[in-house]
Amino acid sequence: MLIEKKKLNLSKKEAKLRAANYCAYQERSQKEVRNKLYEYGLYSDEVEDVLTDLIMENFINEERFALSYAGGKFRIKRWGRNKIKQGLKQHDVSEYCIKKGLKEIDADDYIATLCDLIERKAESLSESNVFKKQEKVSRHLIYKGYEPDLVWTHVKDLVK
Known part of the structure; x- marks a missing residue:
């Protein structure tokens, strides 16, 4: 209904x-x-x-919205760039503003957040097989919008 x-x-x-x-x-x-x-x-x-x-009258500003959206979703929900980009596209934000919004995310903070999420997810799993554990952690982070190559690079180093 x-x-x-x-x-x-x-x-x-x-x-x-x-x-x-x-x-x-x-x-x-x-x-x-x-x-x-x-x-x-x-x-x-x-x-x-x-x-x-x-x-x-500057009540609506697409660039300001993109900056706010990207920064907020990264800091609060800890989303990756791919998921943030997808969310901005759903709001019909221009490609220029999407790129500007993604620049809001500091590269060092992004990697630190990714590593923190990897460690937290790995600790929460009771999987004994290292490869399955790595796969589950990676799948979780890719779903959160992190880039697969970046995820796999860090998962291999941190999950053992």
């Missing part, structure tokens, strides 16, 4: 104020704000007008 979201029928001005508050609360992508404006009951030309106004 699908739960249908109730559309509000707000005026363009009311919708713009609500969208501005929505953007002020945390960084939002254009796609998120566009969807929210459609929920407010605006038509496509009105949605584009409001989006343009919000971009001009």
